Amino acid sequence: MATKQEVKKYLAYWFQLGKSVIAVDGKANFLPQPVIVGDRYSQEFEKCWLEIISPETGDCYLEGTIETINELLTPAWDMLPCGRCNMPVPMRNLGMPALFCPCNNLPNWPNTELPSPRSPVSTSEQLITIRDRLIENRH
Numbered sequence: 849m850a851t852k853q854e855v856k857k858y859l860a861y862w863f864q865l866g867k868s869v870i871a872v873d874g875k876a877n878f879l880p881q882p883v884i885v886g887d888r889y890s891q892e893f894e895k896c897w898l899e900i901i902s903p904e905t906g907d908c909y910l911e912g913t914i915e916t917i918n919e920l921l922t923p924a925w926d927m928l929p930c931g932r933c934n935m936p937v938p939m940r941n942l943g944m945p946a947l948f949c950p951c952n953n954l955p956n957w958p959n960t961e962l963p964s965p966r967s968p969v970s971t972s973e974q975l976i977t978i979r980d981r982l983i984e985n986r987h
């Protein structure tokens with residue numbers, strides 16, 4: 849299943865390509881910039897992330913996709929690299945065919961001449977990811 853850290857990274861990558869997260873009720877729209885400052889996520893991004901997963905905000909989805917962020921956090925989903933552009937994409941792990949990557953309507957993408965979206969190089973973040981995986985593997 850997709851961990852919170854994986855879903856967070858997924859949003860961070862797509863925010864870097866200008867995709868926004870939209871609340872299903874249309875009341876909120878998130879596109880924090882910058883996403884990364886130095887070797888960590890920006891405060892803007894961290895704040896948006898908390899709002900996106902907050903129950904008060906309700907269901908949200910990434911522009912160009914139909915799965916809600918809450919759905920991605922259920923065991924039915926995995927995060928895998930897109931076959932076309934290598935960006936993280938949610939895939940159903942229950943035998944359903946893969947849905948399309950949000951890159952499907954991005955012109956000029958993939959583009960090897962632009963810097964690729966990335967994760968902050970942060971050891972504590974990586975440790976949290978490893979910890980989350982260990983906790984999940986126990987279930």
Ligand SMILES: [Zn+2]
Nearest residue numbers: 930933949951
């Ligand atoms: Zn793609």
